[in-house]
Amino acid sequence: MGLTKLGWNAARDEQFAPYLAKGCIPARVAVEDKHFYRIWTVAAELTAQITGKLIHEARGNHARLPKVGDWVAVKLVANEEKAAIQAVLPRHTQIVRKTSGRDSAAQILATNVEIVFLVTAADGTFNAARLERMLVMAHESGARPVVILNKIDLCDRLDTKLAEATRVAGEALVLAVCALTGRGMKKLSALIQPGDTVVFIGTSGVGKSSLINRLYGEDLMPTVEVREQDAKGRHTTSWREMIFLPKGGVVIDTPGMREFHIWDASQGAKETFPEIEALAPGCHFRDCSHTQEKHCAVLSALTAGTLPRERYESFVKLQLEITYLRAAEQRAGWQDRRKSDRVAHRVFNKQD
Ligand SMILES: Nc1nc2c(ncn2[C@@H]2O[C@H](COP(=O)(O)OP(=O)(O)OP(=O)(O)O)[C@@H](O)[C@H]2O)c(=O)[nH]1
Ligand SMILES: [Mg+2]
Ligand SMILES: [Zn+2]
Known part of the structure; x- marks a missing residue:
């Protein structure tokens, strides 16, 4: 895959020159999973880690570490499908979301995007105030906001909804679409130029992934577990979040609230079992x-008796619940959402 296909443009050549001189190659971050990354180089999709130097330079400022959409300078690890991320190239845009809950640290949803699609649904869930907040986020990002009113098949008073969305949207373009029937998808697709990177944001269930599937033109499930098929039987932790359109253009899918639930639950697990977290490296x-x-x-510590068996057993039990929750989220879809919410709730309460 050429660099342009990954969203590279000529302006980056100059930025990258000093890293090229140091023997680095450019890559784009597709998935961020704690301190591990999936990145794309021209030649391959690789697993990557950041160097100690980069961590040091970030000085605890998480925003300086690689995020989905970032261009990074990497060095390949010989004989392994791995890379070490040496530096993050300057971002021309970044979508920042304030996280709720315990820490109010800003969370970077995606970087280096040209368009941010703010997806809402024209059904009963439409909420003007929420759209307003998303627009603020989009305006601060530097990317062009486009409001998507999806699920128009479920709306019998489309004119009213459209008028409301248009009023809130201000200068931003509003498109009424239907991921189910494909209505309005041509217009949406035409906004994405080859070389562009776009991101879809919006509450869980509004149809971000469905729209992306439509755009791709075949039933590619972006929430498919990345490693499900690789017969090594490792459990899955990542989602495919970056999709390359056949016509050119890079699409970033972001998780709605459902996935944030899981993220919170796994964070909670870490905080509850610090001794296991400390052994894991x-x-x-x-x-x-x-x-x-x-x-x-961890198993060694268990055998050696330095890790109490009952601690280990409750850890395994919680992991199973999280795995179940993930599976429910990923496979069940919209109808089972409340069920998985209940599980999320249960997992949470256990932490408290
Ligand atoms: N009727 C109708 N249903 C839709 C439409 N678009 C999506 N859906 C359905 O809405 C549900 C949620 O769609 P997703 O694409 O998974 O929503 P999402 O925004 O990616 O949700 P998260 O990944 O949880 O953030 C699915 O059951 C879709 O089939 C639409 O235009 N009309
Ligand atoms: Mg989705
Ligand atoms: Zn282990």
């Missing part, structure tokens, strides 16, 4: 489940 596999893997530091 000693495991051979980075996504070790601490149940059957060889060279597992």
Whole structure:
């Protein structure tokens, strides 16, 4: 895949020159998963980690670490499908969302995008105030906001909804579409130029992934588990978040609230079992489940008696619940949302 296909443009050549001189190659961050990344180079999709130097330079400022959409300078690890991220190139735009809850740290949803599609649904869930907040976020990002009114098939008073959305949208373009029937999709697609990067944001269930599937022109499930098919049986932690359109153009899907639930639950698990979290870096596999893997530091501690069995057992139980929650989220879809919300709730309450 050429660099242009990944969203690179001529302006980046100059920025990259000093890194090229140091033997680095350019890559784009597709998925961020704690301190691990999936990146695309011209040649391949790789797993990457950041260097200690980069962590040091960030000085605790999370915003300086690589985010989905970032261009990074990497060095390949010999004989392995891995890379080390040496530097993050300057961003021309970034979508920042204030996270709710415990820490109010800003969360960067995506970077280096030209258009941010603010997806709302024309059904009973339409909420003008929410759209307003999303527009503020979009305006601060530097990217062009476009309001998408999806699910128009479920709306019998489209004129009223459109008028309301248009009033809130101000200068921003408003498009009425239907991911189910494809109505309005040509107009949406025409906004994306080859070389552009666009991001879809919006509450869970409004149809972001469905719209992207439509755009792609085939039933590609962006929420498909990245490693489900790779027969190694590792459990899944990542979602495919970056899609390359056949006509050119890069699309970033973001998770709605459902996935944030999971994120919170796994964060909660870490905070509840700090001793296991502390052992995990000693495991051979980075996504070790601490149940059957060889060279597992947690299992070793259990055998050695330094980790109490009942602590280990409640850890495994919580992991199972999180896995169940993930599966419910990813496979069940909209109808089962309330069910998975209940599980999320249960997992949360256990933390408290
Ligand atoms: N009737 C109708 N249903 C739609 C339309 N677009 C999406 N849906 C349905 O709405 C549900 C949610 O769609 P998704 O594409 O998963 O929504 P999402 O915004 O990606 O949700 P998260 O990934 O949770 O943030 C699915 O069951 C879709 O089939 C539409 O235009 N009309
Ligand atoms: Mg989705
Ligand atoms: Zn382990």
